[in-house]
Amino acid sequence: MKRQIPLAIVITLGFLFVIHTFVPHKISQDFYDWFQTWIKAISPFAVFLGVMSLFNVHRTKISRRVPNWQYSVITLIGLFFTAFAGFMWGTQEGTPYMWLFTNVQMPMSATMFSLLAFYIASAAYKAFRARSAEATVLLVAAIIVMLGQVSLGAAITKWIPETSRWILNVPNLAAKRAIMIGVGLGMTATSLKILLGIERTYLG
Amino acid sequence: MYETISNFVAAFLTLSIFSFLYKDNPFYKFAEHLLVGVSMGYAIPVLYENVFIPYVYIPIFLNHDFIIIIPSLLGVLYILRFSKNLSWLARYPITFTMGIVGMGVPLSLHTSVLVQMRSAMLPLDNINTILIFIGTVTILLYFYFSKAHRGIYGKVTNMGIWFMMIGFGASFGYTVMARISLLIGRIQFLLGDWLGLIK
Amino acid sequence: MNKLIQIFQKMQSVDRRYIFIVVALSIIIPLLIPFNSKTYVTEPTESIYRKIDSFANDKSKAVLLSFTHNASTMPELFPMEVAVLRHCFERNIKVFTICWLPDAAPLVDYAINTAKEDYNVQSGIDYCNFGYRPYSLRIPIMLGMGENIAESVETDSQGRKLDNLPIMDNIKNYDDMNLVIDFAGSSSAIQWVMYARAKFGANVAAGITAVMVADNYPYLQTGQLIGMFRGLKGAAEYEKLVDVFASYESPDYPNGRPFSKEIIKETWVPITDDKIPYKYKKARIGMNAQSVAHIMIIVFILLGNIGYFLTRQKKKKIV
Known part of the structure; x- marks a missing residue:
């Protein structure tokens, strides 16, 4: 029963949504309005999952004194102090909470991904080799697309941006479309499996 | 002055992350762990103000739409995910988010x-x-x-x-x-x- | 020849930290010494401009900007957002914003504040920020807006009831809020295509980071996406379009001039010109550094491969 009732709810809701997609009747619209109100009231509590799981991971690290446990203290201080600042002094512009976002969270979050620029350059030098005909085609296409995006490419010859456009609009499009059709069919199959109660892993 | 200090903190943390390019070091570890904590801590008041207040507090306490208590209680069940005996109850709020796959x-x-x-x-x-x-x-x-x-x-x-x-x-x-x-x-x-x- | 092979062999095993220094310099130098380069405007960006421009001074039409990203992709997406907001403010077009991640909420404010400094626009009248809504409510709200925006979104970021705001006059659903632009580092614009376009016929465009660009071409060809900002280049193109048309001023055109293919093809806006504020040419200045960095990467690939082939030939000879 612990699994059957939730499963029955998913299946019922799922089929009601299939009907809602095709039937623009008032009953179907009322069902959707009801669903909207309920899902909105359920949604704020999902944050507990993230907070609790982060807290548990770092609490365990601290209590077991694993190597570098001191950094977990920083994570927890960051977690509680930022939340506290938001509730204590508000979330408007000019509050300590927004200061933390603008000068701590935002710059670090942006920098984290920018590190990849260095690694991709290093990989370009050390790993991208034209070992086979296929790999050569890949590299040539990449170089043309890279040049086609910047003004220097057009300055060399107008054929670079033209060829880059053709690569993107023809062979690239065909490749991405085929993959997309495959993924689309896969997604539909997975959704159907959820709807029919075959796929149940989301229940934990 | 205020802006200078603020920019200095942001620049220090930016450079701390860039320091990983040289090698893993305490500055990077400090920045990385601080980022995780601050990001999660930041989300809580935003969710409270933008989601909890308009969709739970106002309907129940100001508009007296008491039926909203039921989905709110369903939402609270998320917390039981971490309980050994009652974690199965956390499936109920999940069912509502999964139902929409039908569409x-x-x-x-x-x-x-x-x-x-x-x-x-x-x-x-x-x-x-x-x-x-x-x-x-x-x-x-x-x-x-x-x-x-x-x-x-x-x-x-x-x-x-x-x-x-x-x-x-x-x-x-x-x-x-x-x-x-x-x-x-x-x-x-x-x-x-x-x-x-x-x- | 042997000496050359030896040099390349040595270069192959160079510490990657030297490569990192070259990468940093290839970006720092062009940013410190800006130069004028040509920004070519492409079809996917142009279509978005033309669509938004067709709403000029029309109070029964609006644009929705959906922010589905956080600060990690801001360098690419933020200049696009500022440029689109600037276009809307210049041409008196109603613009709405919504975001789906908690840490996107201040980015929306930041984009609006950056763009509105130079315009006499008011929240609730000329623009409206719906604020943050959790990602789990994205599909319900997307679908709800197809019926009634005010009922589905309910309040703006300041907690005001949407029904009471003047901007909502004549704006009921996607028939009126006729263009949605989703800014993201993922394919999240496709959700708008799937729910808002397929079910309600909304026009959808995507502002995406370059990583996702190639994947979205099929949607562009089918017309499911009416246009696409392609990374920093897309932002640079839009900055130029706004400079050349929307913010153009002359006795003949006191409030901007209409789009023309000929004019955009032949007009080059010098970015070293101090008349254009830095915030409105940030993407174009960035594209200078992008040019140099791309050349550097290509040189890296070529050098790496020359070294690889020379070493391989030597090994073959030994065998």
């Missing part, structure tokens, strides 16, 4: 399969549309593994590989572009906002 079946089939198939086939009026058609079909055949890729069939699926390689090359070119753009953004911050060298 995804017809709509995703329409968006990513049917419309794409139609555009791949019609109109075949010039060399490019014909190439797109051939490319799409040969790649789809390549991913059909129930028949051995030998003989003429093997040659056809091999053509698909060439189309894919060009596609992956285009993706790679754009990936390089994206990563560089992100770095440009951070260097614009360091040189412009912090050091005032770009105006």
Whole structure:
């Protein structure tokens, strides 16, 4: 029963949504309005999952004194102090909470991904080799697309941006479309499996 | 003065993360752990103000729409996910988010399969549309593994590989572009906002 | 020849930290010494401009900007957002914003504040920020807006009832809020295509990071996406379009001039010109550094491969 009732709810809701997609009747619209109100009231509590799981991971690290446990203290201080600042002094512009976002969270979050620029350059030098005909085609296409995006490419010859456009609009499009059709069919199959109660892993 | 200190903190944390390029070090570890904590801590008041207040507090306590207590209690069940004996109750709020996949079946089939198939086939009026058609079909055949890729069939699926390689090359070119753009953004911050060298 | 091979062999094993220094310099130098380069405007960006421009001074039409990203992709997406907001403010077009991640909420404010400094626009009248809504409510709200925006979104970021705001006059659903632009580092614009376009016929465009660009071409060809900003280049193109048309001023055109293919093809806006504020040419300045960095990466690939082939030939000879 612990699994059957939730499963029955998913299946019922799922089929009601299939009907809602095709039937623009008032009953179907009322069902959707009801669903909207309920899902909105359920949604704020999902944050507990993230907070609790982060807290548990770092609490365990601290209590077991694993190597570098001191950094977990920083994570927890960051977690509680930022939340506290938001509730204590508000979330408007000019509050300590927004200061933390603008000068701590935002710059670090942006920098984290920018590190990849260095690694991709290093990989370009050390790993991208034209070992086979296929790999050569890949590299040539990449170089043309890279040049086609910047003004220097057009300055060399107008054929670079033209060829880059053709690569993107023809062979690239065909490749991405085929993959997309495959993924689309896969997604539909997975959704159907959820709807029919075959796929149940989301229940934990 | 206030702005100078703020920019200094942001620049110090930015450089702490960049220090990883030299090697893993305490500055990087400090910044990384602080980022995780602050990000999660930041989300709690935002959710409280923008979601809890308008969708739970106001309907129940100000509008006296007491039926909302039921979905709110369902939401509270999320917390039981961490309980040993009662974790099964956390399945109930999840069921509501999963139910909407019912709508995804017809709509995703329409968006990513049917419309794409139609555009791949019609109109075949010039060399490019014909190439797109051939490319799409040969790649789809390549991913059909129930028949051995030998003989003429093997040659056809091999053509698909060439189309894919060009596609992956285009993706790679754009990936390089994206990563560089992100770095440009951070260097614009360091040189412009912090050091005032770009105006 | 042997000496050359030896040099390349040595270069192959160079510490990657030297490569990192080259990468940093290739970006720092062009940013410190800006130069004028040509920004070519492409079709996917142009279509978005033309669509938005067709709403100029029309109070029964509006644009929705959907922010589905956080600060990690800001360098690419932020200049696009500022440029689109600037276009809307210049051409008196109603613009709405919504975001789906908690840490996107201040980015929306930041984009609006950056763009509105130079315009006499008011929240609730000329623009409206719906604020943050959790991602789990994205599909319900997307679908709800197809019926009634005010009922589905309910309040703006300041907690005001949408029904009471003047901007909502004549704006009921996607028939009026006729263009949605989703800014993201993922394919999240496709959700708008799937739900808002397939079910309600909304026009959808995508502002995406370059990583996702190649994957979205099929949607562009089918017309499911009416246009696409392609990474920093897309932002640079839009900055130029706004400079050349929307913010153009002359006795003949006191409030901007209409789009023309000929004009955009022949006009080059010098970015070293101090008349254009830095915030409105940030993407174009960035594209200078992008040019140099791309050349550097290509040189890296070529050098790496020359070294690889020379070493391989030597090994073959030994065998």
